[in-house]
Amino acid sequence: MGDPWLIFQMPTLKPMVQALIFAAVAPWLYDRYTAFSPMVVSRPGSFQNMQTFISHEVKYRDRLRNCEDVIMVESLSVAFLSCDPGRDRWNTVMGTFRPEDPSIDNAGIYIYDYATSGLDDTARLKQLTIDEPDLHPLGLAFDASTSTLYVVNHARQRGSHILILHVDTSAFTSTLVARLKHPLLHTPNSVEVIGKYELYVTNDHYIRAAISPLLSKIETFSGAPGGTVVYIDTRFPENAKVVARVPFANGVAFVNSTTLAVASSSKSGLYLYNVKEDHSLSLKEVVRTPAAVDNLSVDDESKVLMAGHPFAPALIKVSESRATCNPHGSAGERESCKYTAPSWVAEWSAQDGLTDLYKNNGQGFSSSSTAVRDNNRGVGIISGLYESGILIFKI
Ligand SMILES: *[C@@H]1O[C@H](CO)[C@@H](O)[C@H](O)[C@H]1NC(C)=O
Numbered sequence: 404m405g406d407p408w409l410i411f412q413m414p415t416l417k418p419m420v421q422a423l424i425f426a427a428v429a430p431w432l433y434d435r436y437t438a439f440s441p442m443v444v445s446r447p448g449s450f451q452n453m454q455t456f457i458s459h460e461v462k463y464r465d466r467l468r469n470c471e472d473v474i475m476v477e478s479l480s481v482a483f484l485s486c487d488p489g490r491d492r493w494n495t496v497m498g499t500f501r502p503e504d505p506s507i508d509n510a511g512i513y514i515y516d517y518a519t520s521g522l523d524d525t526a527r528l529k530q531l532t533i534d535e536p537d538l539h540p541l542g543l544a545f546d547a548s549t550s551t552l553y554v555v556n557h558a559r560q561r562g563s564h565i566l567i568l569h570v571d572t573s574a575f576t577s578t579l580v581a582r583l584k585h586p587l588l589h590t591p592n593s594v595e596v597i598g599k600y601e602l603y604v605t606n607d608h609y610i611r612a613a614i615s616p617l618l619s620k621i622e623t624f625s626g627a628p629g630g631t632v633v634y635i636d637t638r639f640p641e642n643a644k645v646v647a648r649v650p651f652a653n654g655v656a657f658v659n660s661t662t663l664a665v666a667s668s669s670k671s672g673l674y675l676y677n678v679k680e681d682h683s684l685s686l687k688e689v690v691r692t693p694a695a696v697d698n699l700s701v702d703d704e705s706k707v708l709m710a711g712h713p714f715a716p717a718l719i720k721v722s723e724s725r726a727t728c729n730p731h732g733s734a735g736e737r738e739s740c741k742y743t744a745p746s747w748v749a750e751w752s753a754q755d756g757l758t759d760l761y762k763n764n765g766q767g768f769s770s771s772s773t774a775v776r777d778n779n780r781g782v783g784i785i786s787g788l789y790e791s792g793i794l795i796f797k798i
C-alpha cells in the first residue's frame with residue numbers, strides 16, 4: 404500500500420502567541436518549581452520496598468530493553484510490548500537528542516503470550532514484523548475488533564506521528580494502514596481507542612523538548628497544564644479537538660463507558676473525566692498520588708492500574724547518563740547503563756481508593772512505566788522505561 408500519510412495542517416499563529424506568553428511567565432514558573440515541585444518530594448531515603456504479589460520475576464533481561472508500554476489483549480491472552488533501546492539516545496519527552504547507534508538502537512513491538520500453557524519462555528515472546536526503519540515506539544493501543552494496532556512513533560526523521568497497523572497476531576506480521584500526523588498531535592504520548600476510527604490521544608507537553616529543552620523542563624516542573632487530550636476521528640482529522648488540558652498528560656484509559664482516566668506525570672495524579680456524547684470531557688475528580696503517574700491501564704474489574712516514578716530527579720539522572728550507555732561497549736559505556744530509578748505501582752477504584760501494589764528502590768526493577776493485569780488468569784506485567792526485561796507477577 405506504499406506509504407500513506409494522513410496529514411492535516413492548521414494555521415500556527417495562535418500557538419506562537421501562546422508560546423510567547425509562556426516564555427514570559429517561564430521565570431516565575433521556574434521559581435515555583437524549585438519551591439514546590441511535587442516531583443521531588445519523595446526522597447529516596449524514606450522509600451520502603453514493598454510488594455503484594457504471590458510471586459514476581461523479571462524475565463527477558465537479554466531480549467528486551469526500555470519497554471515503555473504494555474497492553475494486554477485478554478481475548479487473545481497476549482500482551483503487546485513497545486520497547487526501544489534507542490530511547491537511551493532519543494527521548495523526545497525527556498529531551499535526549501543524540502545520534503543513533505544503529506548497532507544497538509533496534510526498537511521493536513513484541514507479542515508476549517502470557518497464558519497458553521506448555522510454551523517455554525523463548526516461544527512465548529515474538530517480535531512483530533513492522534516495515535518501519537525509523538521506529539521509536541511509545542504508547543500503544545489495540546482495537547481487537549479490527550486487529551488494528553496504534554503505535555505512537557517518535558520518529559527521528561519524520562517527526563512524531565501515530566502508525567496505524569493492521570496486525571496478524573498469529574503470523575506476527577503487520578501491514579501499514581496509515582501514518583497519522585496532525586498539528587493537534589504535536590507531542591503524542593498515549594492512545595486510547597474509542598471505536599473503530601475514533602481515538603483519544605494525549606500530548607504530554609505544550610513545549611516540545613526539541614524546540615526548547617529548558618522551557619519544556621520548566622513546563623514539567625511547574626505543573627503548568629500544557630498537556631492535552633485530543634479527540635480525533637481518523638476519517639475526519641480536520642474535526643479533531645482538544646477536550647482537556649492536563650499538566651504533563653501521559654497515560655489515558657477508559658474506566659468504563661462514561662469515565663476516562665488521564666495520568667499526570669508532573670502534578671502527580673489521576674484525572675477522572677465524565678465523557679459526554681460529543682466526546683468532550685468534564686473533570687469530575689483528581690486523585691493525588693505519591694508518585695508521578697506514567698501510564699494507566701484498566702483491568703476487567705474496572706480498577707485503574709498505574710505505574711510511575713516516585714522520585715523524578717533519579718529518573719532524570721538515568722535518562723541523562725543513558726546517552727552513553729552501551730551494554731556491549733567499553734567499561735565506561737557499560738557503567739552508564741547502571742543507574743536506576745525507583746518504581747511504583749498502585750491501583751485505584753472509586754470504592755477502595757488508592758492502594759500501593761509494588762514499590763522498589765530501582766535495584767530490583769527500575770523506572771516502572773506501565774502495569775497491566777489479567778485477573779482471570781492471575782497474571783500481570785510491569786514495564787520499565789529504562790530497564791532490561793519486564794516484570795511478570797502472579798496474583
Ligand atoms: C498507556 O496505556 C494505555 C492503555 O493501557 C495505552 O492506550 C497508551 O497508549 C499507553 N501509553 C503509553 C505512553 O505507554
Ligand SMILES: *[C@@H]1O[C@H](CO)[C@@H](O)[C@H](O)[C@H]1NC(C)=O
Pocket residue numbers: 658659660661662752753
Ligand atoms: C464508572 O466509573 C466511575 C469511577 O469509578 C464511577 O463513579 C461510575 O459510577 C462508573 N459508571 C458506570 C456506568 O459504571
